[in-house]
Amino acid sequence: MIRKLTDHDHEQVLAFLSEEQSINLFIIGDIEAFGYSSETQELWAEFDESDTINAILLRFHQSFIPYAKGEFDTNGFASIMKEYSQPILLSGSSDIVEKFETLDDLQLGKKQVTYFAECRTNEFLSLDNVEYKKATIEDVDQIVKLRETIDEFHVRSDARDILKQTMESNASRTYFTEENGIVTSCVSTTAENSMSAMIVGVCTRKEYRKKGLATSIMQHVVQDVLNEGKTLCLFYDNPEAGRIYKRLGFKEIGMWTMHR
Incomplete structure (x- = not known):
């Protein structure tokens, strides 16, 4: 039934x-x-x-x-x-x-199959002094605009509403770097709950890539979430990204399919 x-x-x-x-x-x-x-x-x-x-x-x-x-x-x-x-x-x-x-x-x-990985330890993190901010509702438009410039991302028409709603309910957080008032790189969580959180939206504006910005921000996100006693999860289908995530302590636990 x-x-x-x-x-x-x-x-x-x-x-x-x-x-x-x-x-x-x-x-x-x-x-x-x-x-x-x-x-x-x-x-x-x-x-x-x-x-x-x-x-x-x-x-x-x-x-x-x-x-x-x-x-x-x-x-x-x-x-x-x-x-x-x-x-x-x-x-x-x-x-x-x-x-x-x-x-x-x-x-x-449309179908997309990705690896599903989780992180339960901070032993592989190497935090640096990159200057970053934690996003507020006022930053939502800029974050979504950055995501829309990423070729690999599928940004839904209701992305702003969903991001705003999840931030207001504390189910999401975003850390970002900026230059001259423009968001240059960001990392978000989503589906945060009392036990775990999902890393999403790892991206850098094209002209600011190869500087390690997203990796630096991500390590701070991972550390903060682990400090709260939660497990980190993420999807990836890019082998290069997978190598970076594994160096930070993520391990594959299965496959995840999305039809979007």
Whole structure:
């Protein structure tokens, strides 16, 4: 049986998700930030005969993330997603997402597969004295404008609204460098929750590259988040970026697929 989740399910939901807290940081973070009754998100779960959760589906704005530990009602979740606009924006652990890719009547967005890595130690960090700032709401437009200049980035039309909302709910932070009032490099977190945080938006304006700005900022972000007792996670598909992340202490724990 699939039904929509409410506050009354929270304890069981968190116990189910926490067994793989890094993989589920988006779902956990959105629940902690926005709960079960927000206009921007909804959650459903499949329950077995003993009322135990088998799988969970999150809708955040127009994006969906499924999670399961075994077989689940793929068609049931697909029916929910099809009630919203297509193509469907779907992401999650690759072995789970691929179950939806076989459904002929489900129109998915463009596919991207990335490595999923996590960091639990600061022993490989080498902090420097780069001058950086922590972004406020007033900096959102500049941060999004920088991201829009990065060829590899897919910046959604609602990126400003999402960044502002996550910053206001303390689910995101951004550190950046600037010169003459222009943001030159930045690193963000997203889906921050009580257990983990995801590194995203690592980028540098083209004319300021090869100076180590993003790496310097990122080390400060990693140190600050680890100091709060959280695990850091990130995606990457660029081997050069992967080598940098591994030198900072990140280790691969799986693959992550996005249809955007």
